[in-house]
Amino acid sequence: MGYDLAGGLTGWDMEGFQSGGDTELWKRLGAHVVTIPTDDGGTVTGTRFSVWAPNAQAVQLIGEFNYWGGDEMYRLPGTGVWSRFIEDRGTDTLYKFRIQGPDGVWREKADPMATFCESAPSTASIVYESQYIWSDDEWIARREKAQAHQEPMSIYELHLGSWRKGLTYLELADELVEYVKWQGYTHVEFMPVSEHPFEPSWGYQVTGYFAPTSRFGRPDDFRHLVDTLHQAGIGVILDWVPGHFPKDEWALGRFDGTALYEHADPRQGEHMDWGTYIFNYGRNEVKSFLVSNALYWVSEFHIDGLRVDAVASMLYLDYSRKEGEWVPNVFGGRENLEAIDFLRYTNKHLYERHPGVLMIAEESTSFPGVTRPVHHDGLGFGFKWNMGWMNDSLRYIEEDPVNRQYNHHLMTFAMVYAYSENFILPISHDEVVHGKGSMVNKVPQDDWRKFATMRAFYAYMWSFPGKQLIFMGQEFGQRSEFSEERGLEWWVADMWGHGGLKRLFKDMNDIYRNEPALYALDSDPAGFEWIASDDAAGNVFAWVRTDGVGNKVACLFNFSAEPKNTYGIWLPQAGVWKEILNTDSPAYDGDGNFGNYGQVIAREGASPWGDGAGATVCIPPLGAIWLKYDASATAELPGDMGLA
Structure with missing residues (x-):
């Protein structure tokens, strides 16, 4: 035979x-x-x-x-x-x-x-042949019709190996899904799942681009985890690493004895800082390999989006290189034209093949048009991480409250460029590793100030224009910085301060998903209006979010340690504004001494500026309040009620 x-x-x-x-x-x-x-x-x-x-x-x-x-x-x-x-x-x-x-x-x-x-x-x-039968048809059909920029998106980023140390894909499908659903996040983002040999790389040095790591089970077990998340109404974003690959002698590097996947010239083909190779994006076979890999995760594992790592390193030929260590493009410039072409091709192809997919750039420079469509000369990503907002806001909360007045601009400057791209606001794993400390320990002074500031900061983040992302452990204020060698410190998650923060995240996610004013116009200037942007001495910020069809939420923040008991504020509409969130609530381990008895009344002509509607509000020390305009209560407003 x-x-x-x-x-x-x-x-x-x-x-x-x-x-x-x-x-x-x-x-x-x-x-x-x-x-x-x-x-x-x-x-x-x-x-x-x-x-x-x-x-x-x-x-x-x-x-x-x-x-x-x-x-x-x-x-x-x-x-x-x-x-x-x-x-x-x-x-x-x-x-x-x-x-x-x-x-x-x-x-x-x-x-x-x-x-x-x-x-x-x-x-x-x-050798592996999938036998998995999917049960997420309803989710996929809904995803294809989704309008991500007008929908809520709160992302829980996690490292599968250390969320709860030792869990398999199948066990995570029970425990992780239950927890994320209870917390109310719309998406999870997995740090790279592709096979990798070095645990402390967290998956960012890939040797098996088409293989989910076998550390936690078989490929169909990973499919089951994704499927279970979808059935719980939770989207799945995967970190994807097309920017570089490791030099392990048994993997892609010098694959057939020559520079096959990478450039031969180290000025183009090696990241000296990272000790890795750079893909040759101008080679047809390499481009086919990488575009296929992106499509593979979306098609074969039903992944809802790819967060593309280290995009800046791909865009610039002189990225982290000194003069003489890089080769200019054909026009003498520093832009990597082949990488730009590859990114445009990948984004365009995935959006055409899978409408509703999310392509997200981790791009740390001001490269123009990252989220502009390819047919408008952009890179074609759907979203970009807002690294400027992240850096500025963290610098602000790290200041002692009495010094924040001198850094007021750090919290307002992001609005200058807020609509230049479609942004995600990330407080990711990168901010709680390598000696940077945990989020809660970035805040100076005692635990009362630490946890109060954290509650106010996350309320600020959840109501600022843009989608949100936090890294695991932040939701309960883990004190240690992230390490892949151990799991999260779950034993503190229900203690004072930690448990209150965790409950706040649950309630914020619930409110956020139910209030279109907080997300519908994230990418439209019409959805945001300052009502207090220049009170540096008071460490106060306030704005109104709207969805453009009548729903309005006023968001007020006090980053000083003194209460603002009778703070005069302008509001865009007279009537009743219900207090829908107060980070000082005892439910969140706050003092519970500072609030507005459930509502604030705004009256025409009572504005501190002499025109429009105004009100007097109480903003807790190191606290935040959200007020929702209640049109139905306006007609019942007694004529002799006070301002608050």
């Missing part, structure tokens, strides 16, 4: 790969259980292994099926792709490629397209 030892793969199959147009490369390269015809008219089932190694002299397939001895692979003419069919082998088969480079040296490599891998320190690839 004879059959095609290349497993039926032909040069025609690789034409799109060579032109950069194959965006489903995982269906062709890698390991696939297939049934092929035999010479006698029958069929035979086994696994076809295929790999791109255009500069190799020879390639062997090694694995447990041949006692790691080596079966010759066959080169498909004109493609640089090698293939080999092995009969009667399927899921859970371990394998690698042994590649002889132009220099004659044999190197053992993991499969770049592997969909399942051994966990470190082992490095073999594993």
Whole structure:
């Protein structure tokens, strides 16, 4: 009985790969259980292994099926792709490629397209065929019609390995989903799930781009986690790392003995700071590999969005380089034109293939048009992390309250550029690692001030224009900075201060999701109006959010340690404003001594500025209040009521 030892793969199959147009490369390269015809008219089932190694002299397939001895692979003419069919082998088969480079040296490599891998320190690839049956059709149908910029988005970022140390994907599908749903977040964002060998990299140095890490279970177990989140009404964002990859000798680097995935010139092909290689975005096959990878996570694992890591490092040829250490583009500039083209291509393709998907840039410079559509000469991302807002606001809360008056601009400056992009406000893992300390310990003085300030700050964040993201542990004020070596300090989560903060997040998420004024016009200047922006001496900020169809929420903040018992404020409409949030409430471990008895009354002509509606309010020390305009209560307002 004879059959095609290349497993039926032909040069025609690789034409799109060579032109950069194959965006489903995982269906062709890698390991696939297939049934092929035999010479006698029958069929035979086994696994076809295929790999791109255009500069190799020879390639062997090694694995447990041949006692790691080596079966010759066959080169498909004109493609640089090698293939080999092995009969009667399927899921859970371990394998690698042994590649002889132009220099004659044999190197053992993991499969770049592997969909399942051994966990470190082992490095073999594993044949895997998904058997998962999804139950999230309703979620996917809703996602396709979503208008993300006009909808609520509060994101809980987490590291799967240390949220609760030791949990598997299946266990997380029970415990994590229950917790996130109770807290009320709309999305989770997983730090990179792709296989990686070095635990302290948190997944940002990927060796298996198409394989969810086997540390926590099998690929279908990860599918179950995503599916369960969707059924609970929670979206899933995945960190994606196309900016660089590690130099591990068994992985992508110098794959066929040459600079294949990376640039050969270290001025273009290496991040000296990170000790990693940079992808060659101008090579068609590399572009196909990366675009396929982005689409793979969305198509095969139903991921709702990709947060693209370190975009700035991709955009600039001189990123973190001194003069003479970089190569200008063809026009003599510093922009990486090939990377820009790649990002535009990826974003456009994913939005076309999966309407409603979220493409998010972690871009730390002022590169223009990050969230502008590709057809308007932008990069085509849906959202961008607002790093300027993050840096300024953290600098502000780190000041002693008596000194904040001299840094008032740090909390107002973000409105100068708030509508230049579609922003997400991130307080991510990057802000609580490497000696930066935890969020609660950034605030000076005693615990009363620390926790009160944290409550006020997060209320400020949740009502500021833009979507929100926090990192795990912030919701209950963990005191230690993040470490992948241990889980979160759950034993403190219900203690005084910690438990109050956790309850505040739950209530803020509930209010946020139910108040369109807080999110519907995040990307539109019509949704925001200052009502107190220049009270530096009082450390007070206040604004009104609106959805444009009558709903209004006034948000007031006092970052001084003194109460503002009779603070005069202008409000855009006369009548009753219900107090829907007070961070000083005993429910949040506040004092409960400062509030507005449930409502504030604004009257025409009572504005401190002599015109419009005005009111007198109480803003707690190191506290925040949200007031919602209640049109239905206006007609019942007694004529002799006081201002507050």
